Amino acid sequence: MEVRAFKTREVSEKLKLKVIKESLSVYAFAAKQEKELPYNIVRVELKNREDLSLRIEVGALVTENISANTLPVPNNNIIKTYNKLKGLQLADNIDNRDKNISILFGVAYYYEIVSGRIKRLNNKLVATETIFGWCLQGHVGISNDLMTMNIVVDEKDVSDQPKQFWALANLGIEGVEKDDLEKHTIDKEIMKQFEKNIVYQNKGYTIAEEDQNYTSFFWTEDPGKEEEEIFKMTRVLFRVKSGPFLLAATIQQHLKRYAEQFSNACQMLEKSLYVDDLICSQSDFDAAFKMSLECFNIFKEASVELRKWKTTSVDLRDKWREAGLEIDKEKYSINDNSALSLCKVLELVWDSDSDVFQFEIRSLEKFLSKEINSKRFDLQVAGSIFDPVEVLGPFTIKINL
Numbered sequence: 199m200e201v202r203a204f205k206t207r208e209v210s211e212k213l214k215l216k217v218i219k220e221s222l223s224v225y226a227f228a229a230k231q232e233k234e235l236p237y238n239i240v241r242v243e244l245k246n247r248e249d250l251s252l253r254i255e256v257g258a259l260v261t262e263n264i265s266a267n268t269l270p271v272p273n274n275n276i277i278k279t280y281n282k283l284k285g286l287q288l289a290d291n292i293d294n295r296d297k298n299i300s301i302l303f304g305v306a307y308y309y310e311i312v313s314g315r316i317k318r319l320n321n322k323l324v325a326t327e328t329i330f331g332w333c334l335q336g337h338v339g340i341s342n343d344l345m346t347m348n349i350v351v352d353e354k355d356v357s358d359q360p361k362q363f364w365a366l367a368n369l370g371i372e373g374v375e376k377d378d379l380e381k382h383t384i385d386k387e388i389m390k391q392f393e394k395n396i397v398y399q400n401k402g403y404t405i406a407e408e409d410q411n412y413t414s415f416f417w418t419e420d421p422g423k424e425e426e427e428i429f430k431m432t433r434v435l436f437r438v439k440s441g442p443f444l445l446a447a448t449i450q451q452h453l454k455r456y457a458e459q460f461s462n463a464c465q466m467l468e469k470s471l472y473v474d475d476l477i478c479s480q481s482d483f484d485a486a487f488k489m490s491l492e493c494f495n496i497f498k499e500a501s502v503e504l505r506k507w508k509t510t511s512v513d514l515r516d517k518w519r520e521a522g523l524e525i526d527k528e529k530y531s532i533n534d535n536s537a538l539s540l541c542k543v544l545e546l547v548w549d550s551d552s553d554v555f556q557f558e559i560r561s562l563e564k565f566l567s568k569e570i571n572s573k574r575f576d577l578q579v580a581g582s583i584f585d586p587v588e589v590l591g592p593f594t595i596k597i598n599l
Contacts, residue, residue, distance in 0.1 A: 207238075209300045210260050215240040217260070242301075244330070248287055252329040254310055256303070264299045276334070280319045289331035392447050396434055398455070401501045403434045403448050442473070452500050463492035476504065477543055487517050494523060508541070510553040544586050555589065 210217075218239045223232040238260040246252035277283045303311065315327040323336040395406045405413060413431035436445050449471065453464045466489065470478040476493065480486035486509070494504050505524035509515055519525055528541075541548050547556040562582060568575070580594055588594075 206264060206298075206300050207260050207262055210238075210240050210242075210258075213242070215242055222259070244301075246287075246330050247291065248331075254307070254329060256307060258301065264302050280323075280325075282317045282319055283325060283332070286325070287331040289328055289333045389447060389450070393451055396448070396451065398452075401499055403451070403500070404432050405434060445473070448500075453496070456496050456499075460492045460496060463489055463496060467493060467496070472544060475544075483511065483514055483517075486511070486514055487521075490514075490518065490523065491521060508550055510550050546584075546586075557583075557585070557590065 218241075220237060220239050221234050222237050223234060239257055240260055241255060241257050243253055243255045277288075311328045311330070313327040313329075317325040317332075319325060319334075319336075323334060325332045326335050395409050396403045397406060410430040410432060413435060414428055415431070416426045417429045418426045434444055434448050435441065436448075438444070450468070453467055457464045466478055467476070470476055478489070480489055490507065497504050503524070506526040507515075507518050507523050508526040509518075515525060541550060543555070547558065548554075549556065562579070565582060566579065583590060583594055585591070585594065
């Protein structure tokens, strides 16, 4: 049997394909002679999803993995983005977000699959017609306006050199120990006084009665009359000038109530709350679901509902829906030219389907076009890059130095 394709073992077993064992000559790169190795071979028939008459039968060598790399699935709005794709059947099922490579065709099958028709979408991307539908080929996923970066970090592999690098990036930011200690002492006293002046009552925080005079305000039912009444705010105010402090202090006080019952969730919330947004991650599905439920219940006890939950996991999203959590149903786009709004996390564009952050660089490109050769200009460039989690640190550090 002539083998001109590769197929993963997982897919072969799911399809229950008949296996034929054969010995093949393998020529490794730079090797002087071939090696005779036993392999499992399967025959598989592949069809067009809509027109079953369009099919091809191939002999494929079974392997554990074809590639550690993945292929991006076209964005849900790809047809809206490119008018030439309207009315065409795409080979990829856009609803299936699996990016793993399950079968790889050799070049011998290429002209049996493609028809020769192409549609040029732009100077970097074309659509090619195949028996399975139209395939996108070329440069896609990075536009002129947005820069895409996909970074995977294994903490155990981080060496001392990168740690020193990040420490260098924080030069001039870390305070003196004596000043930090003094500031910490003052903060503790402020928090202690704040805790004395609020009371947890009816799933909310009220101001102590003796302090309610400071939240008095005038009120009248008829602005045309001079008669006015004096009312007092009894709940802790957030939409005032000191609102950011009052919100943070109230949340901190509320978390103390559940520090023993939900210790992990409270520790995470202390580090992962950004004003009124919660951003966190977990290592597995069960931990993520448990953590999200605990966070939801903690804030529910303060009459605050955590809503618009969003995740990269479809299974977790379904589980949230079953548990009664409000899912973010708005449709987003990572294409700045789309009519859909951009999904942002800390003002960074986030594609939750592929779990990729993107950085908006149009304003930076416009600023760089001035081409001023000075240290002041370089520092202005570094300061204009909004990167709260320092993903771009390896690049911006060069400017700071």
